Amino acid sequence: MNQQLVDPLRPEDKRAAASIVDCDVHITARSAVDLYPWLPARWREHVETIGAHVRSGVYNQEPHPRMMARGMRADAYPEEGGPAGCSLPLLQRQHLDPNGIQFGMLIALGRGIFEERNQAFAAALSTAINNWQLEKWVDPEPRLMPAIIVPQEDAEVAVAEIERCAADTRFKQILISPKSLEPLGRKRYWPIYAAAERAGLPLAFHPAAIGGGHFSSGAGSPTYYLEEHNTFGTITQAVLTSLIFEGVFERFPGLKVVAVEGGFTWAPMLGWRMDKYWSRLRAEVPHVTRPPSEYLRSHIWFTTQPMEETRKQAHLRDVIDWLGWDRLMFSSDYPHWDFDDPRYAFKMPLSDEERRKVFHANAKVLYGLP
Amino acid sequence: MKIPFKGAVDCDLHLSAPRMSALLPYMDEYWSDQFSNRHIDRFAFTMSSDNPILPLQWRPDWKAGADEPGSELDRLRSRALDQFGSSIGIVNVIHGAIALYHGDMAAAILRAVNDWTADKVLSQESRLRGSILVSLQDPALAVAEIERLAGNPGFVQVLLPVIGELTIGRRIYWPVFEAASRAGLPICLHAGSLNRHAPTGVGWPSYYVEDYVSQSAGFEASLVSLLAEGVFQKFPDLTFVLAESGVTWMPSFQWRQDKMWLGVRTELPWIDRMPREIIRERVRLTLQPFDAPPDAAIVERLLDHLGSDEMLLFSTDYPHWHFDGDDVVPDGFPTDLLRKIAIDNPHATYGRLRQGGEATKSLEVTA
Amino acid sequence: MIRHIVAKTAEIPAGTHRIVDVSGRQVGVFNVNGEFFALLNRCPHGGAELCKGAVTALVQPSGVGQYAVSRKGEFLRCPWHGWEFEIRSGQSYCDPARIKARKIDVAVERGEELVKGPYVAESYDVTVEDDYVVLSL
Numbered sequence: 001m002n003q004q005l006v007d008p009l010r011p012e013d014k015r016a017a018a019s020i021v022d023c024d025v026h027i028t029a030r031s032a033v034d035l036y037p038w039l040p041a042r043w044r045e046h047v048e049t050i051g052a053h054v055r056s057g058v059y060n061q062e063p064h065p066r067m068m069a070r071g072m073r074a075d076a077y078p079e080e081g082g083p084a085g086c087s088l089p090l091l092q093r094q095h096l097d098p099n100g101i102q103f104g105m106l107i108a109l110g111r112g113i114f115e116e117r118n119q120a121f122a123a124a125l126s127t128a129i130n131n132w133q134l135e136k137w138v139d140p141e142p143r144l145m146p147a148i149i150v151p152q153e154d155a156e157v158a159v160a161e162i163e164r165c166a167a168d169t170r171f172k173q174i175l176i177s178p179k180s181l182e183p184l185g186r187k188r189y190w191p192i193y194a195a196a197e198r199a200g201l202p203l204a205f206h207p208a209a210i211g212g213g214h215f216s217s218g219a220g221s222p223t224y225y226l227e228e229h230n231t232f233g234t235i236t237q238a239v240l241t242s243l244i245f246e247g248v249f250e251r252f253p254g255l256k257v258v259a260v261e262g263g264f265t266w267a268p269m270l271g272w273r274m275d276k277y278w279s280r281l282r283a284e285v286p287h288v289t290r291p292p293s294e295y296l297r298s299h300i301w302f303t304t305q306p307m308e309e310t311r312k313q314a315h316l317r318d319v320i321d322w323l324g325w326d327r328l329m330f331s332s333d334y335p336h337w338d339f340d341d342p343r344y345a346f347k348m349p350l351s352d353e354e355r356r357k358v359f360h361a362n363a364k365v366l367y368g369l370p
Numbered sequence: 371m372k373i374p375f376k377g378a379v380d381c382d383l384h385l386s387a388p389r390m391s392a393l394l395p396y397m398d399e400y401w402s403d404q405f406s407n408r409h410i411d412r413f414a415f416t417m418s419s420d421n422p423i424l425p426l427q428w429r430p431d432w433k434a435g436a437d438e439p440g441s442e443l444d445r446l447r448s449r450a451l452d453q454f455g456s457s458i459g460i461v462n463v464i465h466g467a468i469a470l471y472h473g474d475m476a477a478a479i480l481r482a483v484n485d486w487t488a489d490k491v492l493s494q495e496s497r498l499r500g501s502i503l504v505s506l507q508d509p510a511l512a513v514a515e516i517e518r519l520a521g522n523p524g525f526v527q528v529l530l531p532v533i534g535e536l537t538i539g540r541r542i543y544w545p546v547f548e549a550a551s552r553a554g555l556p557i558c559l560h561a562g563s564l565n566r567h568a569p570t571g572v573g574w575p576s577y578y579v580e581d582y583v584s585q586s587a588g589f590e591a592s593l594v595s596l597l598a599e600g601v602f603q604k605f606p607d608l609t610f611v612l613a614e615s616g617v618t619w620m621p622s623f624q625w626r627q628d629k630m631w632l633g634v635r636t637e638l639p640w641i642d643r644m645p646r647e648i649i650r651e652r653v654r655l656t657l658q659p660f661d662a663p664p665d666a667a668i669v670e671r672l673l674d675h676l677g678s679d680e681m682l683l684f685s686t687d688y689p690h691w692h693f694d695g696d697d698v699v700p701d702g703f704p705t706d707l708l709r710k711i712a713i714d715n716p717h718a719t720y721g722r723l724r725q726g727g728e729a730t731k732s733l734e735v736t737a
Numbered sequence: 738m739i740r741h742i743v744a745k746t747a748e749i750p751a752g753t754h755r756i757v758d759v760s761g762r763q764v765g766v767f768n769v770n771g772e773f774f775a776l777l778n779r780c781p782h783g784g785a786e787l788c789k790g791a792v793t794a795l796v797q798p799s800g801v802g803q804y805a806v807s808r809k810g811e812f813l814r815c816p817w818h819g820w821e822f823e824i825r826s827g828q829s830y831c832d833p834a835r836i837k838a839r840k841i842d843v844a845v846e847r848g849e850e851l852v853k854g855p856y857v858a859e860s861y862d863v864t865v866e867d868d869y870v871v872l873s874l
């Protein structure tokens with residue numbers, strides 16, 4: 001197809017820019033000092049004298065360095081300094097206001113909780129960040145909907161934090177890094193799922209830079225960022241596979257999972273693939289009573305960014321038809337480098353009904369938003 | 371659906387790895403002493419990812435009873451080659467020695483496996499072609515093995531597991547690719563893992579069924595590695611055959627790589643055109659297993675997504691259990707495409723098949 | 738089509754660019770080694786303010802593991818997804834046939850010609866002794 005992707009002189013599509021729910025908005029603290037009001041003295045001292053301890057050979061840098069501005073939109077750094085995503089006024093001016101974002105689901109990355117090996121420190125950081133989100137972001141900007149950050153490798157502490165935060169109904173989901181120590185279907189994580197189900201909160205899986213010490217590709221460690229980026233998809237596949245075959249959805253039938261930034265065009269293939277192998281190896285997993293694709297279809301939601309840009313529009317439409325239009329939710333990934341502007345994210349025309357579902361209705365139903 | 375004509379090239383079928391006792395005659399005194407003294411010869415070298423008791427490793431009606439007469443090769447002849455009317459079959463003998471850490475020991479066993487394949491398989495059945503199985507533990511030994519067998523036209527490719535120790539495109543492995551390229555042999559990356567590390571980016575799954583599902587991610591990782599490392603540019607005559615990959619992960623993978631390349635090109639300036647163009651030219655996929663529902667309309671769409679009629683190679687994956695009866699081709703494949711994938715594409719992929727009768731003749735001489 | 742005088746040539750020296758507002762549309766005006774080019778300040782891919790991206794050289798197609806740059810200052814890298822555009826043509830480097838940034842016609846005119854009109858001078862007092870960058874939009 002030989003066509004301009006975006007007609008720069010065409011009036012902007014106003015229909016897209018109305019009451020959007022953006023399911024992936026990143027915020028970060030300017031520095032750990034921002035969190036001091038919510039960190040006990042013991043952990044403030046830890047920040048100063050010990051610091052972060054992560055599973056990476058290089059400190060405070062990704063071992064697969066990002067391409068653009070450390071993985072950020074080059075225009076999203078605040079003029080007054082600090083990392084992209086640390087300024088509420090810039091988020092409002094650059095994204096929420098001009099792009100018609102009615103609700104932004106917060107994914108607070110950047111302080112290394114997912115990566116932190118000291119579990120007590122990770123727990124203290126989680127609590128601090130949850131409080132910081134409310135006071136610094138959600139109180140002044142009620143369009144923002146926070147996710148509960150938890151020290152996921154210590155399920156007991158994670159459950160306590162979920163229960164503490166869930167009392168505040170502004171928390172709409174629980175954030176989990178798919179790059180865990182063990183596949184997330186394993187029983188050590190089940191208390192978290194029980195707590196999520198009790199609280200009626202979905203789990204959001206969002207890729208983190210540093211993982212649980214496994215080669216990110218499953219077939220050796222990638223050399224280049226192109227390869228590392230591809231693992232966002234395959235890691236999400238591995239997590240969903242684990243949840244399904246460990247029987248998590250049998251045990252927690254009310255559990256809902258949002259796969260954020262992991263891609264979605266592979267999902268139909270994964271369902272067919274799981275069904276095929278399940279049909280041959282059912283004896284190994286008798287606790288999986290339904291074809292795996294049914295759990296995929298009924299428990300998992302997907303976010304759009306980074307939007308797949310197929311050469312033929314019909315191909316993307318096929319995939320979403322197979323996935324289900326009720327399972328896909330718009331996300332921008334602001335302020336990351338591969339941000340999708342809601343006006344231009346889809347390179348194909350959508351019907352009003354499709355647009356309604358993807359840009360807000362699916363998310364409003366899932367998260368119980370007005 | 372059945373394959374409606376004779377003369378197909380079956381690009382992936384299997385014989386069990388020979389017992390060590392059958393390999394000892396192909397080994398020198400040092401290694402045969404080591405294997406018998408250490409009782410290494412008393413156990414089968416089966417890959418964990420190829421566990422033969424799993425239901426999908428043997429289709430029930432292809433599994434021989436204890437008292438069934440004839441050899442495994444006899445059964446392969448009648449049930450795979452005769453039954454599907456194949457004129458040629460590429461047999462992949464996967465031996466667990468590829469998972470050994472001791473590179474010299476692995477090489478000694480694999481030399482014997484390859485010689486056994488030439489002797490007991492290829493020279494016994496003129497329709498069969500073989501794969502040179504090598505370990506990458508010491509790439510220099512893999513190069514030596516490829517060079518040792520390059521003169522035998524019965525071997526048509528070099529065989530590696532898709533999930534090894536390092537990502538497959540790494541420069542440390544390039545001498546192996548160079549040797550294969552020099553010999554005119556494609557590299558076949560076959561489903562399977564050495565289990566050197568967790569087969570997923572999130573750790574070790576509990577179940578075999580998860581290991582199988584995760585293989586397609588292993589193919590993604592290996593292919594993006596070959597692409598990113600510039601293997602396709604460095605070895606312009608080398609084709610990669612992905613065997614038992616599941617196939618339908620490929621369209622989504624191509625969309626992702628095309629989009630990413632536009633943003634990350636400057637990290638990889640040797641990639642000089644859209645990744646999908648490179649992939650469609652240089653990568654081939656065996657047909658079975660084909661991850662799709664039994665729905666001809668969906669299969670037709672998936673073939674359109676794949677975007678090339680040159681990438682698929684007919685295979686039964688005998689004796690693995692992916693389909694029942696003779697319905698080796700998913701419903702929805704047009705007949706003219708079938709002819710391409712069963713005959714034209716294999717002949718285009720495997721230069722040594724084009725030598726036709728010559729190969730068979732030389733084989734008889736070798737035997 | 739209206740011709741807009743947007744700058745004196747001396748205000749955009751070689752190797753620099755500026756973003757100008759022309760009847761509500763933002764346009765990046767680039768001086769590449771003494772030649773002027775203009776692109777609409779919107780990426781044809783995702784709508785970013787393209788001309789706020791970095792002006793770069795071309796990372797040349799190369800052998801594996803070899804890195805070389807040429808044509809310094811002739812390319813523009815989108816500040817979001819990093820797509821590269823040739824400033825001269827507006828074409829995407831990776832996919833030139835399909836993806837183009839919107840090019841705006843640009844000319845350099847002598848002040849003595851311009852004072853005869855008819856031009857939209859924006860905020861410029863045109864003087865006969867200077868050269869001006871003129872966009873047609």
